[in-house]
Amino acid sequence: MGKLVFLHNNQPVTDSLTVAEVFEKRHDIVLRDIENQITKLQEAGEQEFSLHNFEESTYTNERGREYRKYNLTEDAFTLVSMAYTTPEAMKFKVRFIREFKRMREQLAEMNKPSYMIDDPIERAKKWIEEQQEKKKLQTDKLVLTQQVNELQPKASYYDLILQNKNLIPISVIAKDYGMSAKTMNKKLHELGVQYKQGDIWLLYAKYQDKGYTQTTTHAIDADKSKPHTKWTQKGRKFIYDLLKSEGILPIIERDQEGEAS
Template sequence: MSQLIPTQSNEQGNLLVSGRDLHKFLEVGTRYNVWFPRMVEYGFAENVDFIRVTQKCDTLGGEQEMVDHHLRIEMAKEICMIQRNEKGRQARQYFLDLERKWNSPEMVIKRAHEYLERKVAMLTTDNLVLAQQVNELKPKATYYDMVLQNKSLLSVSKIAKDYGMSAIKLNQTLHELGIQFKQGDIWLLYAKYQDRGYTQTTTHVIDADKSRVSTKWTQKGRLFIYDLLKQQGILPLIEHGEMAS
């Protein structure tokens, strides 16, 4: 699809969009330096949902510094919803389509391999160090390969086993990171994550009067957990050079 609004990605693999580019596309009448702080008041946090960036620009009065913001695609989508107009709807749909393509299995594994190649290219020419670091990087791509080859739904206990932890511990960790909450006996995703295809709710019929509802994770959700925990310094056992028993 045509690029309605320019985007870029950071080293963590997140899609970013310029606040000023979004402001321009939405045809907001309010000046950017007034409009953007109002958007932040909807609950967005600096260095989490967006980062502040500056660049030099030439004006009639000489060189001046212009402030912009790089927004994560999730924040950009919510801002589009806030606008409640056709431009906002159009931009949100564009971001949804872009995000769907970006998070496809093919693109995820492609980025993992590109990351590996960049790291290898930066290694020293010393053969011993090169061999050691390449071996350390290989499991990262291998983990993605292993996940993408599996199409089945997973219980949280099976994902927890990847990290050598219990299901209780992983559920609590995801809760502390603001991903899910507990309602009765079932864990549910917060609204921000509900429409991303990370989980599916299944019902197990026990008898004519009883049934049990549980949340299962998709492979996309499994990769989401992987990226989330990696940011916290928590890696699966396979990336420590060992397999879970």
Template sequence: MNLQVLNKRELLGKQFVIYGDLENPLFLARDVAEWIDYDLSSVNKLVSQVDDDEKVRKNVPTLGGNQEMWLLSEDGLYEVLMQSRKPIAKEFKKKVKEILKDIRSKGMYATDELLDNPDLLIKVATQLKEERAARKELETEVKKQGQIIGELRPKADYVDRILKSKSLLNIGQIAKDYGLSGQALNKILHNLKVQYKQGNQWLLYSKYQSKGYTHSESIDIQLSDGSTKVELRTKWTQKGRLFLYELLKDNGYLPMIERN
């Protein structure tokens, strides 16, 4: 992504360019050196005067293509200007502060060229209006996306929980996610033609039998005479639980975690 030019003009007889944005304006170290008549062959020495968090290397578009160069932050610029003994450094510092303050408060800096040229002023003002409208539209879209993400997060949390678990579940455990009893959920699934009852066990219709949604587990039932009998119970796999989630959602049943 190309480095954005925030503002460009002539200042105190020098080419003056602000890169980045209003929150984090950046200034090309080579430009700064030229402003204060610093040796251009020693730009790295100038950059070494500031802390690491006050400088950054970025690709800057030039006539020869993009080149990686040093840029100074606002604090880094003020530090270099303050250390310079050249009178022009003090003037530049004052002007830069004035320009940034004006841009931040009004969104633009009214130069003499603008003030003396009504047509140019109208053109710049129109561009500013269009940019602000586009920014507002973008902010609205970002808010919309934020709302959508917020709405989808509960679903993602629930699905993540399903995918992370490897255990088998009985229908009562799944029903609990929906605020239902196992009996009520079995009835819903029967009405949706997912399962039917054979003896004491719920079985899937042939359409779903080979999908890996359920697993039959044998359990021992203690009888009143002290003997035991073995019965089969249907348990749901996590794949089956995810299937139920999509099926129930399509039919108006949401897990409690996704409800408002």
């Protein structure tokens, strides 16, 4: 048997599989009991309570087949287990209640700010985590600002058509100039076009509403995601004009100039 209570979305929960195993009931019976409680809550006008405390989910069995289950908060577990009244069931309920309490205390300790931690090593570790989270929040905010501005380009209909064509990673544009993506990003930074925030390059505010880029967020897994900025055709032309004014031409035009001379 696994843990009676575990953390899910930073909240102590149990699930219908664990309840079925501990109370020695078939899982389909526990699912029925849960859904009876959900129906009663809805009939009583407590849909919000139901949504916040009962989360339908899935699990995969040893044969690789996917089945339904529910994640239950402590309040949801209390409602469902009310019907389990035998002396043995009462012992199980006490075990769950104690485990929920222990998990709440563990969560509170985990979320304690660094200045409240006595141990200097643990305090330092927590401070680093806080700074990393602060930096991530700042990056997320700046990415969101760029995304909002990208949706409000001061552009003509022709410009809007350009924006909706294929998006281009900076590595492809850099290749046209015989550069690496790293070198191209650095050059655009030197020319005052963009700056680096965390792991992503963002445009300075004066360029964000021109329709030069589109920024999207790619989900890595359930808890992690990574933003990506790609350039539109209009943005590619902007880079071309900018670099040309600096005397930097794409490889194909250098070849043409060489032939002409």
